Amino acid sequence: xxxxxxxxxxxxxxxxxxxxxxxxxxxxxxxxxxxxxxxxxxxxxxxxxxxxxxxxxxxxxxxxxxxxxxxxxxxxxxxxxxxxxxxxxxxxxxxxxxxxxxxxxxxxxxxxxxxxxxxxxxxxxxxxxxxxxxxxxxxxxxxxxxxxxxxxxxxxxxxxxxxxxxxxxxxxxxxxxxxxxxxxxxxxxxxxxxxxxxxxxxxxxxxxxxxxxxxxxxxxxxxxxxxxxxxxxxxxxxxxxxxxxxxxxxxxxxxxxxxxxxxxxxxxxxxxxxxxxxxxxxxxxxxxxxxxx
Amino acid sequence: xxxxxxxxxxxxxxxxxxxxxxxxxxxxxxxxxxxxxxxxxxxxxxxxxxxxxxxxxxxxxxxxxxxxxxxxxxxxxxxxxxxxxxxxxxxxxxxxxxxxxxxxxxxxxxxxxxxxxxxxxxxxxxxxxxxxxxxxxxxxxxxxxxxxxxxxxxxxxxxxxxxxxxxxxxxxxxxxxxxxxxxxxxxxxxxxxxxxxxxxxxxxxxxxxxxxxxxxxxxxxxxxxxxxxxxxxxxxxxxxxxxxxxxxxxxxxxxxxxxxxxxxxxxxxxxxxxxxxxxxxxxxxxxxxxx
Numbered sequence: 078x079x080x081x082x083x084x085x086x087x088x089x090x091x092x093x094x095x096x097x098x099x100x101x102x103x104x105x106x107x108x109x110x111x112x113x114x115x116x117x118x119x120x121x122x123x124x125x126x127x128x129x130x131x132x133x134x135x136x137x138x139x140x141x142x143x144x145x146x147x148x149x150x151x152x153x154x155x156x157x158x159x160x161x162x163x164x165x166x167x168x169x170x171x172x173x174x175x176x177x178x179x180x181x182x183x184x185x186x187x188x189x190x191x192x193x194x195x196x197x198x199x200x201x202x203x204x205x206x207x208x209x210x211x212x213x214x215x216x217x218x219x220x221x222x223x224x225x226x227x228x229x230x231x232x233x234x235x236x237x238x239x240x241x242x243x244x245x246x247x248x249x250x251x252x253x254x255x256x257x258x259x260x261x262x263x264x265x266x267x268x269x270x271x272x273x274x275x276x277x278x279x280x281x282x283x284x285x286x287x288x289x290x291x292x293x294x295x296x297x298x299x300x301x302x303x304x305x306x307x308x309x310x311x312x313x314x315x316x317x318x319x320x321x322x323x324x325x326x327x328x329x330x331x332x333x334x335x336x337x338x339x340x341x342x343x344x345x346x347x348x349x350x351x352x353x354x355x356x357x358x359x360x361x362x363x364x365x366x367x368x369x370x
Numbered sequence: 371x372x373x374x375x376x377x378x379x380x381x382x383x384x385x386x387x388x389x390x391x392x393x394x395x396x397x398x399x400x401x402x403x404x405x406x407x408x409x410x411x412x413x414x415x416x417x418x419x420x421x422x423x424x425x426x427x428x429x430x431x432x433x434x435x436x437x438x439x440x441x442x443x444x445x446x447x448x449x450x451x452x453x454x455x456x457x458x459x460x461x462x463x464x465x466x467x468x469x470x471x472x473x474x475x476x477x478x479x480x481x482x483x484x485x486x487x488x489x490x491x492x493x494x495x496x497x498x499x500x501x502x503x504x505x506x507x508x509x510x511x512x513x514x515x516x517x518x519x520x521x522x523x524x525x526x527x528x529x530x531x532x533x534x535x536x537x538x539x540x541x542x543x544x545x546x547x548x549x550x551x552x553x554x555x556x557x558x559x560x561x562x563x564x565x566x567x568x569x570x571x572x573x574x575x576x577x578x579x580x581x582x583x584x585x586x587x588x589x590x591x592x593x594x595x596x597x598x599x600x601x602x603x604x605x606x607x608x609x610x611x612x613x614x615x616x617x618x619x620x621x622x623x624x625x626x627x628x629x630x631x632x633x634x635x636x637x638x639x640x641x642x643x644x645x646x647x648x649x650x651x652x653x654x655x656x657x658x659x660x661x
Contacts, residue, residue, distance in 0.1 A: 103567075107466050114460065115477050118535070121496040122481075124503045128495065140506050187388035194381035202385065209396045211648045215596045215617045216641040219624040219633045220399035220406055228394075243391035273380050302485035304599045309625070320487045324603050334495065341491045348483050356476060359483075 129153070129338035136335055153343070156336035162343070164315065165322040169301060172237055172318060177296040179242040181289060187243075188251030188285075189277050193263060203252070210245045214305055222309055236310040237303065237318070244299075247292045254288035255281060294351060294358045301348060319344045403641075406634035413628050424635035435636060437611050438619035441526070445615060446594040448530040453590045456538050458583070461545035462575075475546070479539040489536045490603030494519065497528060522612035525605050529613045533600050537593065541586045548582030549575070588651040595643055616640050 124143070128136055129152055131145040156162060190196075191203050214221065221240070222231070230236035258281060266276050282289070304320045311321060323344060326337045352359070407424055409417040428435045460478050464471060481489065496502050497518040505515035519525050552575065560570045598617035601607065607614035607622075614622075616636060624633030 107463055107468060110459075111463055111468070111474050114463070115474070118477050118481060118539075120503070121492050121535075125492045125495050137501055139500065140509060141501060141503070143503070183387040183391065186384040190381035190384035194384075196378065196381045199381070202389070205397075206388075206392065209392055211645055212396055212400050212641070213596055213644070215598060215620070216637045216644065217396070217399040217403050218617075218620060219630050219637065220402040221395060222625070223402070223406075223630070224394060224399055239391060240395035243388045243395075248388065273377065277384070298483060302483075302488075304486055304603075320485055323487045323491060326491070334498075334501070337491065338495060341488055345484055345488045348485070349480075352476075352480060352483050356479075 125338055126342055129335070129342045131335070133335045136338075152335045152339040156339045156343075159333075159336060160322070160340065161314070161317075162319075162322070162340055165317050165319045166343075168234060168316055169318040169320070172234055172303075172307075173297055173300040175234075176238045176242050176300045177293060179238060180244055180247055180296045181292060183243055184247035184292065185251050185282060185285065185289065186277070187248050188255055189281055191248070192252045192255035192258075193260070193281065206245050206248050214241075214309075218305075218309055225310060231310055232313050232316060233310075234316060237306045241299070241303065241306055244296070246295070250292055251285060251288050254285050258284050291358045294355045297351060298348065298359075403634050403637055406631055407638050409631040411628065411630040411632075417631065420631070424632050425639075427632065428635055428639070432632075434611065434614075434623075435619060438614050438616050441611070441613060442595065442597075442615045444526060445530060445533075445597065445613075446591060448527075449533055449594045449597075450587065450590050452530065452534045453538055453541055454583070454587060456534065457541035457545055457586060460538065460542035461549055464542070464546050465549040475543070478542055481536045482539045484536065486536070486599030487603045489532065490600060493528070493532045493535075493604060519605055520609055522609055525609060525613050529601050529604060532604060533594075533597060536600060537590070541590055544586055544589075545579065545582055548579050552578045584654065585651070588647055592644055592647050595640065595647075 127144055130148045130150065132147065132149055132151075135141070135146055187206070191199060225231050225236055225240070230239070262280055262284075263276050266280055271279070302320065303318070304324070307318050307321050308324070311317060317325075319340075323337075323340060408419060408421060410420045410423065411417045464475055464478075468474065484492075497504055499505060499515050499517045499520065502518075504518070509515065516524065518528050556574050556578075557570055560574060565573070596617060597615055598621070601613055601615060602618060602621075605613045607618045617640070620633045620636050620640070623629045623636065
């Protein structure tokens with residue numbers, strides 16, 4: 078009890094001694110700067126969200142009001158009717174779900190081999206996998222397209238599902254995690270007669286669940302937001318993802334801003350939900366690997 | 371164990387699917403890119419071997435390439451400079467003894483998760499000459515509306531600012547992790563010795579954070595050199611070619627003009643830049659470990 082009081086005293090004494098008379102001013106400035114940050118980061122987003130609930134007449138009014146005078150949702154309902162929004166949505170969901178499943182499967186298999194076996198070439202293969210991080214799609218666009226054309230993957234959803242699924246980040250993340258799983262567990266299972274495939278499925282995968290969760294969140298984000306792959310691979314408007322569909326509204330002369338705003342808000346909604354509920358996975362993942370696929 | 375010997379191929383089987391995708395879609399194209407850069411290709415003629423002519427053309431005669439390169443240099447300097455200053459500032463603020471730290475951290479991080487296309491549309495609406503919020507705020511101060519994305523110099527400025535807005539939270543998070551790894555004992559000792567906060571910053575924070583700052587520097591440079599999506603959706607490289615960067619040059623040359631060979635040569639130039647930056651990071655990382 079007396080120790081506690083002592084601790085508290087030294088803590089506050091230290092704080093005041095360190096910051097001197099400027100204590101209140103620094104705190105005030107810190108909060109002021111943070112508040113400014115909040116405004117800069119959120120104002121453009123909120124302006125878009127609020128605008129999407131305004132009527133066209135109100136959107137094009139000068140000077141505009143920040144909040145809608147009358148909240149309407151017809152921008153949303155009409156945008157869904159007028160544009161193939163649901164088609165884009167379906168394509169985006171298909172790509173995101175299948176690519177994430179594929180990424181989890183092949184990345185965890187590779188990570189299992191790299192972390193739980195000794196074999197010739199293991200370290201070389203691991204280095205090559207990490208080395209591919211140095212070759213982003215941006216620098217091999219043209220030859221990639223030619224390979225895709227040869228494999229008849231151009232203008233198919235498989236063309237944006239398969240190629241980016243073997244992420245070096247995912248292999249790295251899962252391998253590091255699987256290294257912490259004790260080899261004795263695997264040996265014991267082998268003695269009990271379990272096959273390698275069963276060891277992978279029933280021992281290693283369940284134990285690697287936290288790392289798999291991080292990779293799932295990452296993969297959903299990468300694939301949902303992906304732009305360059307679809308841009309190169311897809312020409313057929315029926316196969317457009319949401320990002321491609323939205324990117325059609327380029328140039329200054331957009332007339333249907335009310336619909337564009339509504340569709341943009343809908344497109345950022347899933348990522349916002351992922352962010353709101355799964356943020357801790359993202360932050361821990363970034364701490365270990367960075368953000369890139 | 372004899373049974374283990376029979377199973378030598380097992381790890382290769384587990385690796386196979388992932389490696390197959392890598393080989394097909396990264397390694398083969400990367401090698402093929404070298405080969406392709408030595409050919410002249412066009413719509414109507416079969417590819418013709420031209421040696422290093424594509425590179426000579428790029429650097430000696432191609433005004434578009436020079437335009438893209440000089441745009442990119444301006445962009446990289448502005449983007450990386452702002453990211454370094456702002457991410458450090460944000461990390462220092464978030465490292466303070468503040469309430470609602472989780473909330474503030476989320477605020478800066480949120481745009482990082484938005485897709486480049488969404489980011490571009492948010493800002494195009496915000497910067498819209500007539501109906502955008504920014505010009506209407508300025509109007510209240512009797513400043514006439516500015517065509518933010520339609521004037522070459524302003525467009526370049528906003529391309530940089532929007533890209534910084536969208537990515538700075540990621541780098542701030544890396545620096546925050548670096549700051550939190552500095553032992554608090556050091557600051558306490560400095561306080562005992564009567565050091566001001568400013569002196570603690572210069573003599574403790576900066577030197578100990580230097581490795582992390584360096585990582586941020588290299589990573590943000592690589593990202594800046596690779597930039598494409600944000601700008602493509604924000605200005606399309608315009609007005610004219612005012613915000614066209616190398617990746618867009620490659621895209622345009624390859625996919626709009628079918629000059630695959632020339633595009634491959636330009637890709638190689640970009641690859642060499644990114645490759646050297648990565649080597650530099652690796653090498654300095656090793657150097658630090660050795661010390």
